[in-house]
Amino acid sequence: TxxxxxxxxxxxxxxxxxxxxxxxxxxxxxxxxxxxxxxxGINPPSKVETIDSASLHLSTEFAEDKLGVQTDAQGVITVRMVAGRYSFFPKHITVPAETPLTFRWVSMDVLHGVHIPMTNMSTMIVPGYVAEITTTFPKPGEYPLLCNEYCGLGHNHMWSNISVIA
Ligand code: CUA
The missing domain is CATH 1.20.5 (Single alpha-helices involved in coiled-coils or other helix-helix interfaces)
Structure with missing residues (x-):
């Protein structure tokens, strides 16, 4: 043997x-x-939210005119953004400080990331899925929002700005 x-x-x-x-x-x-x-059990993580990246412009949530900061009747603030080579849309948003914000990101093409320096906010934006993070900015100020997953030649120039106001 x-x-x-x-x-x-x-x-x-x-x-x-x-x-x-x-x-x-x-x-x-x-x-x-x-x-x-x-x-x-071996299962994919639960509560994953999928979306068709190729038809975001037709979706009820991520069409161009639905993007940006929205406050619902209960005062809950949701920020919807689309990541695509090589920008975040919209390019600039204004949100209040000391208020819970729910960010919802989707990618229109490849894998992107989002990182807001000086905060603990960072996530991948995987095509086909909705990336959601709820956070609060404690202080007013100008915050850049950067792509932190290499997505192509324009990766270094992929960013947006957040104005946090009192
Ligand atoms: Cu998008 Cu790097």
Whole structure:
């Protein structure tokens, strides 16, 4: 058998020990993944929101005239933006400070990211999915909104501005 053949090959005992240890570690990882799959199931993350990136201009939510900052009857503020090579649309938004804001981003083409320096806000914008983040700007000021996923030659120039007012 392979086992007796394996034993017949001369391998330094210390090396054999380490082979056994590394196999045990791999086995442990496989066991953890298998048990996790058995008890929690292997599924895509729940509550993912999909959207057809190719027809955003026809969608009820992300058509051009629906983008930007909107306040509903209950006073809840939603900011809708489209990312595309190489800009965010709209290019500039104005939002209030110290107010919860729900950002909803979609991509019209490839993978983009969004990062607002000096805040903890950062997410990927995957084509076909809606990226949503709720946040509050504590202080008024001018904040850039940058693309942080390489998306092509114009990636470095892909940004927008947020004016946070008191
Ligand atoms: Cu969009 Cu980098």
């Amino acid at each position: 392979w086992c007796t053949e394996f034993n017949a090959i001369h391998i330094d005992p210390l090396e054999k020990k380490w082979i056994a240890i590394s196999l045990a570690v791999v086995g442990l990882f496989v066991a953890i993944i298998t048990l996790d799959a058995l008890f929690h």
